[in-house]
Amino acid sequence: MDDVARIAGVSVSTVSHVLNGTRNVNPTTRQRVDAAIVEIGYRRNVVARSLAAGRTNTVGLSISALTNPYFGSLVHAVEQRLSEAGYVLILGDSHDEPTSEKRLTGSLLDRQVDGMILAPAAGSESTTIPEIVRSGTPLVLIDRMLDLPCDQVGPENDASAYELTAHLLDAGHRRIAIVRGIEGISSTTERFDGYARALADRGVDLDPRLILDGRSNVEVAEMHVRELMSSSNRPSALVSMNNSMTIGSLKAVRTLGLSIPDDLAFVCYDDFEWSDLFEPRLTAAAQDVQTIGRTAADLLLNRIEGRDDKPRSIRVPTTFNHRNSCGCAATSAGIPAAPER
Amino acid sequence: MDDVARIAGVSVSTVSHVLNGTRNVNPTTRQRVDAAIVEIGYRRNVVARSLAAGRTNTVGLSISALTNPYFGSLVHAVEQRLSEAGYVLILGDSHDEPTSEKRLTGSLLDRQVDGMILAPAAGSESTTIPEIVRSGTPLVLIDRMLDLPCDQVGPENDASAYELTAHLLDAGHRRIAIVRGIEGISSTTERFDGYARALADRGVDLDPRLILDGRSNVEVAEMHVRELMSSSNRPSALVSMNNSMTIGSLKAVRTLGLSIPDDLAFVCYDDFEWSDLFEPRLTAAAQDVQTIGRTAADLLLNRIEGRDDKPRSIRVPTTFNHRNSCGCAATSAGIPAAPER
DNA sequence: GTGAAAGCGCTAACAT
DNA sequence: ATGTTAGCGCTTTCAC
Numbered sequence: 001m002d003d004v005a006r007i008a009g010v011s012v013s014t015v016s017h018v019l020n021g022t023r024n025v026n027p028t029t030r031q032r033v034d035a036a037i038v039e040i041g042y043r044r045n046v047v048a049r050s051l052a053a054g055r056t057n058t059v060g061l062s063i064s065a066l067t068n069p070y071f072g073s074l075v076h077a078v079e080q081r082l083s084e085a086g087y088v089l090i091l092g093d094s095h096d097e098p099t100s101e102k103r104l105t106g107s108l109l110d111r112q113v114d115g116m117i118l119a120p121a122a123g124s125e126s127t128t129i130p131e132i133v134r135s136g137t138p139l140v141l142i143d144r145m146l147d148l149p150c151d152q153v154g155p156e157n158d159a160s161a162y163e164l165t166a167h168l169l170d171a172g173h174r175r176i177a178i179v180r181g182i183e184g185i186s187s188t189t190e191r192f193d194g195y196a197r198a199l200a201d202r203g204v205d206l207d208p209r210l211i212l213d214g215r216s217n218v219e220v221a222e223m224h225v226r227e228l229m230s231s232s233n234r235p236s237a238l239v240s241m242n243n244s245m246t247i248g249s250l251k252a253v254r255t256l257g258l259s260i261p262d263d264l265a266f267v268c269y270d271d272f273e274w275s276d277l278f279e280p281r282l283t284a285a286a287q288d289v290q291t292i293g294r295t296a297a298d299l300l301l302n303r304i305e306g307r308d309d310k311p312r313s314i315r316v317p318t319t320f321n322h323r324n325s326c327g328c329a330a331t332s333a334g335i336p337a338a339p340e341r
Numbered sequence: 342m343d344d345v346a347r348i349a350g351v352s353v354s355t356v357s358h359v360l361n362g363t364r365n366v367n368p369t370t371r372q373r374v375d376a377a378i379v380e381i382g383y384r385r386n387v388v389a390r391s392l393a394a395g396r397t398n399t400v401g402l403s404i405s406a407l408t409n410p411y412f413g414s415l416v417h418a419v420e421q422r423l424s425e426a427g428y429v430l431i432l433g434d435s436h437d438e439p440t441s442e443k444r445l446t447g448s449l450l451d452r453q454v455d456g457m458i459l460a461p462a463a464g465s466e467s468t469t470i471p472e473i474v475r476s477g478t479p480l481v482l483i484d485r486m487l488d489l490p491c492d493q494v495g496p497e498n499d500a501s502a503y504e505l506t507a508h509l510l511d512a513g514h515r516r517i518a519i520v521r522g523i524e525g526i527s528s529t530t531e532r533f534d535g536y537a538r539a540l541a542d543r544g545v546d547l548d549p550r551l552i553l554d555g556r557s558n559v560e561v562a563e564m565h566v567r568e569l570m571s572s573s574n575r576p577s578a579l580v581s582m583n584n585s586m587t588i589g590s591l592k593a594v595r596t597l598g599l600s601i602p603d604d605l606a607f608v609c610y611d612d613f614e615w616s617d618l619f620e621p622r623l624t625a626a627a628q629d630v631q632t633i634g635r636t637a638a639d640l641l642l643n644r645i646e647g648r649d650d651k652p653r654s655i656r657v658p659t660t661f662n663h664r665n666s667c668g669c670a671a672t673s674a675g676i677p678a679a680p681e682r
Numbered sequence: 683g684t685g686a687a688a689g690c691g692c693t694a695a696c697a698t
Numbered sequence: 699a700t701g702t703t704a705g706c707g708c709t710t711t712c713a714c
Contacts, residue, residue: 001691011701016693026699043476046451047391048691051706056388058431066420072413079407079434088448090399091432093420107429110387135384218614250618273559274613277591279620342707352685357709367683389707392690 001044007036019044050112059087059300060108060116064096064143065216070243070270070289071119074142077293078117085301087114096182096216098123102131109135115300119143122184138303142296145186145313151299153292153314157187157269160285160318161194164239164267167283167320169202171328173237173265177210177228179221179245188216191241191269210235214245221248222255229256229264236265237326243270246282261327271321281323291316342385348377360385391453400428400641401449401457405437405484406557411584411611411630412460415483418634419458426642428455437523437557439464443472450476456641460484463525479644483637486527486654492640494633494655498528498610501626501659502535502582505608508624508661509578510543512669514606517545518569518576520555520562520586529557532582532610551576555586562589563596570597570605577606578667584611587623602668612662622664632657 005012010029017023018033025033036042050056059082063071079089090108094101101121105128108116115138120129125146132139133150141152168176178195181188196206212228214221221244228234229252240246246268253260260266260280271286272278295314302309346353351370358364359374366374377383391397400423404412420430431449435442442462446469449457456479461470466487473480474491482493509517519536522529537547553569555562562585569575570593581587587609594601601607601621612627613619636655643650 012692013694013701013703014699017700020693022694024699029699041475043447044451045392045453045691046448047388047397047453048706049693050388051386051392051708052691052693054693054706066417067414069410069413072410072416073408075413075416075432076407076434079432083433083445088452089432091416091420091430092424093417104424106384107387110385111429112386112388134382247615247618250615254617272615274588274591274619276595277588277620278615278618353708354685354687354710355683358684361709363709365683370683386707389690390709392692393707393709395690395709 001042003040004033004036004042007039008032056112056114057087058090058111058113059297060090060092060105060111060113062092062094062101062104062108062116062118064094064119064121066091066093068244069272070287073289074119074293077290078297081294081297081301085297087301094119094121096121098127102128105132109137113137115139115304117142117296117300120146120185122182138300140296140300140303142292143187145190149311151303151311151313153296153299153316154187155287155292156315156317157190158194158197160320161191161239161241161269162198163194163320164269164283164285165195165198166202167267167326167328168237168239168265169198169204171237171265171326173235174204175207175210175235176204176237176239177212177235179212179214179225179238179240179249181214181216181242181245183213183215188241195239195241209233214240214242214248216242216244218244218248218251221245222252223248225249225252226255229253229258234264238264238266240266240268243268243272246270246284250278260325265327266325268325269318271319275321275323278325280325282321283323283326283328284321285318286321287318288316342383344381345374345377345383348380349373397453397455398428399431399452399454400638400645401431401433401446401452401454403433403435403442403445403449403457403459405435405442405460405462407432407434409585410613411628414630415460415634418631419638422635422638422642426638428642435460435462437462439468443469446473450478454478456480456645458483458637458641461487461526463523479641481637481641481644483633484528486531490652492644492652492654494637494640494657495528496628496633497656497658498531499535499538501661502532502580502610503539504535504661505580505610505624505626506536506539507542508608508667508669509580509606510539510545512578512606512667514576514578515545516548516551516576517578517580518551518553520553520566520579520581520590522555522557522583522586524554524556529582536580536582550574555581555583555589557583557585559585559589559592562586563593564589566590566593567596570594570599575605579605579607581607581609584609584613587611587625591619601666606668607666609666610659612660616662616664619666621666623662624664624667624669625662626659627662628659629657 092104145154212224240249267283271284275282346356433445486495553565581590608624612625616623
């Protein structure tokens, strides 16, 4: 910057101000500075700038499982909003494990991120979140809600799970199994609650043998579903509570040579862009990932910019996509194939 | 750090050295420092550290389309390797557009990233790459190869596309259409070359009407395939050259009420974790995304650490997954369904 | 084994 | 409209 100033015959302060547009500069002067910048191919050093200004224009994002296409889309939505606002994204994967989550968020704090978006692992509230809060770094929780005075955005879980389950009940099913996700996070609990409530409302008792812990994992879900479906205890319907476990469940069913919906009615939480291409086509509750990601970024930017409202907790509604894996009357009666979205 | 030093009764210099393990410190002293750190809840400021040390321990990754699940996995593999090595990932999406790519990489350079991984958009070699090279920042290209003296990692394209096409030819097809990707990037060109070479080797002429420009996009591919398949010019087989276009193609075929492989034999470049669940199950060339990502990170780390070897260009082989969308004899003769992987 | 001090490249308050 | 300058919080050389 010194060099630019010398060549342009001005002070570094002026150079800084033309660079940042932070005060009026005589057009002629500005041109001289711009010319000097081009001449020596000067690039600003954002690290030095951050140190001096006390802001990094950087946001940290801690995601729990980057391999899940759901989180891929989430990252995309967040990144897009942030980059529009002039922020840059530092991305890390917590593997849904409190210790690596803590290491990650700690490193983000050390890097002086202006804010942080976190898909909290089970147990976060006692380990990593307090540390973040103590640092004063603006924080928004995403995907999993916690009982904390903190901005958070997540999908509607309970009502959607209720709807999925009720749909099966209305089609006459009484033995409805569930594959639920990772223990200890709100999405698992809430979706399970929706399932249980739907059963209760129809006077169907919870059967513990029909509750499978799929741990949000393809292989685990596959194993449990295979086991259940080859036992004498076969349910007539199954609801899977996230996309990974849906894949596992479908693999299990296929391996056993069973057919959906003839041998088993199936519905799931989480949709796929290519759900229409699966066989069977999946009846699913679709999250609005785009909105969730965008909203999280917006909340965070507000917080960073210091609008000090009270913490907001936002639920984004899901869409019920009725296709034919549920095997219900409405479908078999002839709803046409592959409604384009 | 001053505070820590004062409380521990040492100099900042000593504090710095215990923090970084950069020189021998008397165990007693070290303990006093550690205690002081805990006492005041000190966190190192990595921004200041970066400025002073001239390293940021940061790597930039510019991806062309985060929504594509392929790139999601790639990001995951890269992030994993980097975090093991103590680096942090700054992620951006170029939308496969040279101008936003240049803005992104510029911002990464300003932020003094220690290195950069780039999935170059078409036209990068004349705009953004020279700028990066000029800055002296270590660079590795990923997914798309360029004729440049620069580390790069990508999948085997030509041979795999050849194999896919040859497979259809061997099954007796002569009118084989192709949906190719974004113009101007090596993966598109090389995969097309493989296709063309296979046809040539069997004495089949290229038919321009069977060459569809899907632009690596679901909707574009869908439109072109629908058009072609409803014309009088229908091919007997189709090869799709990436995952997005595969989805588009399958949607088109389904919309027309046609069936694969009966009405159209189908093979594709890029596999899905859930390919077995599609109907039809896809015969596909699967990239080893994990290896590609890990290799890119390794090359970059080598470069950053200053091992100044000559640039390496690495091709990662694909796996041919034979399922039943190709409708070839081997399959119809009775290869069992859903081979688990 | 430890400390003093000179930067790293900027921003912004204060002057003019 | 522009310039001077004191930091921002560290690392690292040099000295002891």
